[in-house]
Amino acid sequence: MESNQQPHVVIIGAGFGGLTCAQALRSAPVRITLLDRTNHHLFQPLLYQVAMAGLSPADIASPIRSILRRQSNVTVLLDEAKGIDYERQVVHLTKDELPYDYLVLATGGRTSYFGHDEWEPFAPGLKSLDDAVEIRRRVLLAFEAAEKEKDEARSRELMTFVVVGGGPTGVELAGSIGELTRRVLARDFRTIYPEFARILLLEGGARILPSFTEDLSASAERQLERLGVQVRKNAQVTNIDATGVYLGDVKIPAATVIWAAGVGATAFTQQLQAPLDRGGRVNIQPDLTLPARANVFAIGDMTHLEQDGQPLPGVSPVAMQMGQAVARNIQNALVGKLYEKFRYVDKGSMATIGRHAAIADVAGLKLSGLPAWLAWLGLHLFFLIGFRNRLSALFNWSWMYFTYQRGARLITGGRKD
Amino acid sequence: MESNQQPHVVIIGAGFGGLTCAQALRSAPVRITLLDRTNHHLFQPLLYQVAMAGLSPADIASPIRSILRRQSNVTVLLDEAKGIDYERQVVHLTKDELPYDYLVLATGGRTSYFGHDEWEPFAPGLKSLDDAVEIRRRVLLAFEAAEKEKDEARSRELMTFVVVGGGPTGVELAGSIGELTRRVLARDFRTIYPEFARILLLEGGARILPSFTEDLSASAERQLERLGVQVRKNAQVTNIDATGVYLGDVKIPAATVIWAAGVGATAFTQQLQAPLDRGGRVNIQPDLTLPARANVFAIGDMTHLEQDGQPLPGVSPVAMQMGQAVARNIQNALVGKLYEKFRYVDKGSMATIGRHAAIADVAGLKLSGLPAWLAWLGLHLFFLIGFRNRLSALFNWSWMYFTYQRGARLITGGRKD
Numbered sequence: 051m052e053s054n055q056q057p058h059v060v061i062i063g064a065g066f067g068g069l070t071c072a073q074a075l076r077s078a079p080v081r082i083t084l085l086d087r088t089n090h091h092l093f094q095p096l097l098y099q100v101a102m103a104g105l106s107p108a109d110i111a112s113p114i115r116s117i118l119r120r121q122s123n124v125t126v127l128l129d130e131a132k133g134i135d136y137e138r139q140v141v142h143l144t145k146d147e148l149p150y151d152y153l154v155l156a157t158g159g160r161t162s163y164f165g166h167d168e169w170e171p172f173a174p175g176l177k178s179l180d181d182a183v184e185i186r187r188r189v190l191l192a193f194e195a196a197e198k199e200k201d202e203a204r205s206r207e208l209m210t211f212v213v214v215g216g217g218p219t220g221v222e223l224a225g226s227i228g229e230l231t232r233r234v235l236a237r238d239f240r241t242i243y244p245e246f247a248r249i250l251l252l253e254g255g256a257r258i259l260p261s262f263t264e265d266l267s268a269s270a271e272r273q274l275e276r277l278g279v280q281v282r283k284n285a286q287v288t289n290i291d292a293t294g295v296y297l298g299d300v301k302i303p304a305a306t307v308i309w310a311a312g313v314g315a316t317a318f319t320q321q322l323q324a325p326l327d328r329g330g331r332v333n334i335q336p337d338l339t340l341p342a343r344a345n346v347f348a349i350g351d352m353t354h355l356e357q358d359g360q361p362l363p364g365v366s367p368v369a370m371q372m373g374q375a376v377a378r379n380i381q382n383a384l385v386g387k388l389y390e391k392f393r394y395v396d397k398g399s400m401a402t403i404g405r406h407a408a409i410a411d412v413a414g415l416k417l418s419g420l421p422a423w424l425a426w427l428g429l430h431l432f433f434l435i436g437f438r439n440r441l442s443a444l445f446n447w448s449w450m451y452f453t454y455q456r457g458a459r460l461i462t463g464g465r466k467d
Numbered sequence: 468m469e470s471n472q473q474p475h476v477v478i479i480g481a482g483f484g485g486l487t488c489a490q491a492l493r494s495a496p497v498r499i500t501l502l503d504r505t506n507h508h509l510f511q512p513l514l515y516q517v518a519m520a521g522l523s524p525a526d527i528a529s530p531i532r533s534i535l536r537r538q539s540n541v542t543v544l545l546d547e548a549k550g551i552d553y554e555r556q557v558v559h560l561t562k563d564e565l566p567y568d569y570l571v572l573a574t575g576g577r578t579s580y581f582g583h584d585e586w587e588p589f590a591p592g593l594k595s596l597d598d599a600v601e602i603r604r605r606v607l608l609a610f611e612a613a614e615k616e617k618d619e620a621r622s623r624e625l626m627t628f629v630v631v632g633g634g635p636t637g638v639e640l641a642g643s644i645g646e647l648t649r650r651v652l653a654r655d656f657r658t659i660y661p662e663f664a665r666i667l668l669l670e671g672g673a674r675i676l677p678s679f680t681e682d683l684s685a686s687a688e689r690q691l692e693r694l695g696v697q698v699r700k701n702a703q704v705t706n707i708d709a710t711g712v713y714l715g716d717v718k719i720p721a722a723t724v725i726w727a728a729g730v731g732a733t734a735f736t737q738q739l740q741a742p743l744d745r746g747g748r749v750n751i752q753p754d755l756t757l758p759a760r761a762n763v764f765a766i767g768d769m770t771h772l773e774q775d776g777q778p779l780p781g782v783s784p785v786a787m788q789m790g791q792a793v794a795r796n797i798q799n800a801l802v803g804k805l806y807e808k809f810r811y812v813d814k815g816s817m818a819t820i821g822r823h824a825a826i827a828d829v830a831g832l833k834l835s836g837l838p839a840w841l842a843w844l845g846l847h848l849f850f851l852i853g854f855r856n857r858l859s860a861l862f863n864w865s866w867m868y869f870t871y872q873r874g875a876r877l878i879t880g881g882r883k884d
Contacts, residue, residue, distance in 0.1 A: 115655035128611040194545040238532035
């Protein structure tokens with residue numbers, strides 16, 4: 051069979067779902083085009099480390115072309131999907147169009163402000179490398195501004211950091227601000243004491259990390275408090291502006307606010323002419339196709355699929371298993387078999403808080419503190435894509451571990467000459 | 468003597484000159500304030516490695532606070548000098564003012580377009596980390612655009628890279644574009660052959676690297692050509708726009724142009740009410756003071772000083788030796804001694820072209836090729852400030868050396884969601 055007559059699989063998005071799907075089709079008799087708006091696959095679970103100056107952007111990102119260099123049935127394309135014409139089976143790009151036989155949508159998630167997009171300038175979210183570098187810039191600049199501030203109230207405001215949202219990302223961010231202030235920056239300033247910075251973690255519900263057991267939530271809270279983070283539960287944010295966060299009538303003056311409370315699907319799902327949930331996620335069929343579109347699949351954070359009455363969580367293991375399932379279904383279709391229904395196998399979850407501080411719930415085993423942290427470290431290093439990144443991240447971590455220094459403490463961008 | 472009655476030395480700029488001066492005053496009975504617009508000291512000689520995706524920004528930059536953490540007579544301030552009031556002896560900052568007893572100006576250089584600032588958007592220069600990341604973005608994006616371009620002329624334009632200026636920076640940039648295309652990107656694309664990219668180095672004079680001997684210039688040219696770089700001498704650029712570079716009536720169509728032809732002083736010198744040279748550099752006295760200002764010194768790339776009838780070159784050894792001389796002069800003044808005249812001791816110079824390719828002229832010894840490259844590598848690693856950066860850069864270099872991979876190949880910024 052002539053190669054260009056093989057069925058063409060177009061995958062939009064090279065996150066965990068899209069990349070896994072492309073790799074799982076390695077030996078399939080198909081041509082694959084993998085489309086992404088950036089040139090790199092991002093190891094999102096460690097993005098908070100870039101935001102907190104522990105790792106460099108290059109440590110947690112690999113060029114997509116490098117990852118797939120040896121897989122000859124894939125073409126990587128740096129472009130943006132603008133829409134889909136289902137009748138003609140083409141994806142509209144910035145200039146051209148791309149015909150497909152099978153389409154896999156894996157465009158991921160983005161920060162959602164629950165209808166309050168006006169908060170975004172004051173409380174950036176953390177979804178991309180550019181977000182991480184911007185948050186790093188704001189946190190480090192707050193200390194620099196406090197160092198030369200003479201007004202006491204303003205200085206307190208500059209030394210207050212509020213993280214909104216008590217899920218894994220919020221906990222990681224708050225914990226690592228604690229470490230940054232207490233260990234890394236402590237001796238670097240002459241007029242301020244970074245270790246007395248005020249760090250608040252606001253959670254709207256009754257406990258942080260609600261996807262874990264109550265015991266583990268409580269343990270995480272104690273570990274955060276040891277790092278100087280104040281956890282406030284049942285805290286409903288009603289407004290955010292340049293000067294702080296409002297909880298009803300109460301105002302918390304703060305120069306730096308980070309939003310980790312909501313994730314929704316990328317705006318691209320609006321184009322799909324398909325039913326969406328409240329977060330803009332597309333409701334998919336159990337075989338991962340869009341309703342009434344047998345050759346269009348959607349996977350990962352952009353999708354809404356329930357299993358045992360609960361929506362599947364927006365985490366990388368779900369996206370990766372979905373990517374593999376789609377690859378199997380396409381291969382089934384090529385030999386005339388029916389699609390299989392997807393079933394997620396939960397292998398456990400963990401959240402990290404700081405050095406020696408984490409919680410884990412893996413295979414029925416509930417860990418916290420040092421053992422959980424070691425498990426987290428090993429697993430994340432193992433899954434960091436690209437051997438070089440793994441070595442480099444290991445090097446940076448060991449360095450931070452033994453010296454409490456952080457090498458990536460650069461304030462870049464945002465300044466015009 | 469009460470510490471806050473000690474003389475106050477204000478140093479503006481934490482480049483090689485300013486930082487060396489602050490460190491040389493380690494044991495002097497003075498209070499020092501070191502002011503910089505960024506929070507990091509930059510190892511500028513390796514900036515081209517960041518632009519060519521060989522190193523990460525954090526590998527060549529150290530937080531100024533960290534470098535000076537243990538020197539208790541220094542306060543580091545992130546702010547910008549807006550002007551100087553010589554009568555009242557204060558530096559105007561963004562909001563406040565800073566009184567001084569001795570003032571050391573070390574604000575460095577910036578890219579100069581010789582009166583053609585309109586070329587800047589089309590041909591960025593390389594002076595800051597932000598510049599390096601921008602050039603990296605343009606070079607990598609050109610290949611991505613070529614990969615999907617169907618028009619042949621436009622594709623050739625995208626695959627043409629022009630470096631203007633045959634000094635050390637231009638040679639380093641052109642050589643490393645050669646390596647990037649031939650070794651790193653070669654196998655990553657499906658429709659283009661990065662190894663056939665056209666790389667032009669334009670030099671206005673009769674030979675590249677004119678500060679070296681003719682033999683070494685010729686050797687550098689041969690080494691560049693081996694990496695696929697075409698060197699054009701006596702090439703006077705008359706215009707640059709979005710589609711390419713003009714040499715009189717001849718146009719070279721090129722999507723990516725990098726400007727390495729001119730360095731002048733930062734705009735700050737305009738504020739000094741002092742005589743400037745054509746490049747905006749301030750003419751200083753042999754004792755490194757400004758004319759008629761006995762307590763105001765200026766050093767490094769922002770200055771013009773002749774020695775044996777030749778202006779001193781704008782390189783880091785000059786700036787560092789000047790920084791040390793100023794520290795000696797201030798200490799002399801404190802004990803009632805006269806200032807000494809500055810004399811630069813040239814310990815040699817080198818320029819690198821690529822892997823195993825360099826030239827060096829050190830202590831009368833003229834090296835080229837592998838020996839020169841090894842000398843260059845050792846010396847630069849030795850001088851890279853901060854032990855961590857040295858280790859991390861060594862790691863990244865070894866990795867590149869053995870695998871021809873580049874870890875920092877990220878396209879970030881410039882995209883709005």
